[in-house]
Amino acid sequence: MTIRRAGQVVGPVMLGLMLLLSACGNNAESNTNSNNQAANEGKNAAGTAGSAEGTVSAAAAPVKLTWWHSMSGAGEKAINQIVSDFNASQSAIRVEAVYQGKYDESLNKLKASIGSDSGPDLIQVYEIGSKFMIDSGLITPVQQFIDADGYDVSDLEPNILRYYTIDDKLNAMPFNTSNPILYYNKDAFKAAGLDPEKPPRTFEEFAEAAAKLGKDGKAGASIAIYGWFMEQLFANQNAEYVNNGNGREAAATESLLASEAGVKTLEWWKKMVDEGVAANLGRDTDDTDSAFAAGQIAMTLNSTASLRNMVEAAGDKFEVGTGFLPKPGDAKDGGVIVGGASLYIMNNKPEEQQQAAWEFIKYVASPEVQANWSVNTGYFPINKAAYDEQVLKDNMAKYPQFQTAVDQLHASGASAATSGAVMGVFPEARQIVEGAIEAALNGQQTPEAALKDAAAQITDKIGQYNATVK
């Protein structure tokens, strides 16, 4: 009798627990669901053309593709637009774009999906994840499709292709690319007696201008403690970041962080902070951005992808100027490295789907799509022909500052240094570099000692990585 009574109690209790469990599950997935919804809404918004055509093609079921991306805000809107336009333009392939969180979160989810079908067909991965993607054995290099298709890559921006060409093949199709540039306040330049049309080009000029721009003990410039800037400042002096041809001839085994270029850069940076002409506002570029927009600092570094936000945040308060990334006056001619992300085709899906993914990539790389993408987000068009599109020309007229970014990209010389370093532990190396910059700026270590320690740590991590990848 007790047992029967117990059964009556246990039933509801179990049911309750199951509900609880399923609630948890839903929570975890709600993120993707809402994003799917957003994507679907985008599709519906694309017009009735898509749905009408959808019914026509119902006989031959379209190939369904899932595309994981990490763009939020304006980028996500632009991506949904690309997808809905593509789906409306043909009936054989249906692409669904799913936002999977920031780059590292998305990569995490990809790792979790290994060995199951739940992964994507196509994934957007940040540039510093390149080595991992190649070593993982999870991808079909796009070079295979380029060769089979006879696709002409000569239209694509050579400086961008260089970054993603490793072991003489293109592993991924570049998608969103950006560079760091110097942002400055033209009005503040005028007020300080500097030429607003001549932004500083060298470290020395930068420090001088910062000193003049500072008023009543306040700093005139600030650079966020962001490892990416260090990588870029290396390339700008044509210095390699890791050995073995920047990790491009063979797997890197040693960090070159403590080389002359690194010490020079960090000493310059620290001197400005010590003298109070540059402020240390932490690691977040958002913080330097907002100080810049508020007119508290007159010079900062940031990605070209932020250009629109910067110009809009400044509004009528002051005019934003852009210049090349500075470098030491006596440095060799270098250039900037491509930042951003590229698209990988996963190899665990059927041939047909991979082929469809390639078709979609070709669409994404086309001049029209790239022109619109660039206008909507501030990333470079990867296709040179996009510069002839009217939308992009109009945008250049509206935001002439963007021309600096394009010029800087085209002015970059071709070398292993400017092609960008390749190493498996890049995300971690960035943390270590940022820690070293902090240690130097806060006076805990000399720049040289901080960089030496950091280089030793990175070399050690590279060794560990290389031991697990064979």
Place this chain on the structure above:
Amino acid sequence: MSELEQAIPLSRPESRTVPAVRSRRLSLHRLKLREQLLAYLFLAPSLVLFGVFLFYPLLQSVYLSLHSTDPAGRIAGFIGFDNFAALLSSGLFLKGIKVTAMFTLLTVPAGILVSLVLAVLTRHLLRGKRVFQLIFSLPVVMAVGSAAVIWKFLFHPTLGMLNYLLELAGLPPVAWLINPDTALLSVSLMTVWMNLGFNYIMLSSGLLGIPEELYESARMDGAGGSTLLRRITLPLLSPTLFFVLVVSVIGAFQTFGQINILTAGGPIDSTNVFVYSIYREAFVNFRFGMGSAQALLLFVVILLLTLIQFKWVEKKVHYQ
């Protein structure tokens, strides 16, 4: 336990009238077995949940901690206790424990003290009691993420509200999260505020449980405010205080959200608390083996701490 038995008199098998005396022993045995089965049946749902979400991951962590993993998180090879040895020899473990202990010392006593003062002050408030109760318990409904983002704005070095107020008061600005000397303090400040809600609610309800007659008779005996606090409020509140202490210490050791958003462990690892470094090792650097080893060490540390608390601190607790 004994209270529970008194409160809910369960029908004991012994009290049943069993007609046949000779089968009494046997049926007694069977009934006992039945009762045990029933107990396990009741336990089954939570056992299953614990098994899936706690015990299995725990065993998996042990397994992972003895291996190295490739960048995709797949097992690359058995390395024995190398992960543990590396943790202990590189000072990573000690540094993490040091930062975490500092963080705990900065947040737990302050958090309990502030909420205790507020709870005692609002208890006898005649006017506006509800309003103050609402204000003081408000942080409990805030998600860590949103709270941290708000504080990030407050802490902004040049545009933040805190530095603006300091400037109004004629004081020099503080580089809250950017200076390694103040970063942990700043995160602690935010954490004390965030824990205020929970602590305040717990302590307030603990205070409500103390009968008013005790205060009345003590006052008749001539006891003053401070005596009341020392002799009646604190001893009778000690079970609640103990609970809040244990929960706060465990909470402090498991802090992650605000660190992730406010400082990401920096500057120069000055806020790299233990759980954050586990997260970074496993999910940013993809060394699951090392991350698991750290997690297991944290488990041991928390277990020891909780044991210490129960062995020594609990003796000072006065249960009614």
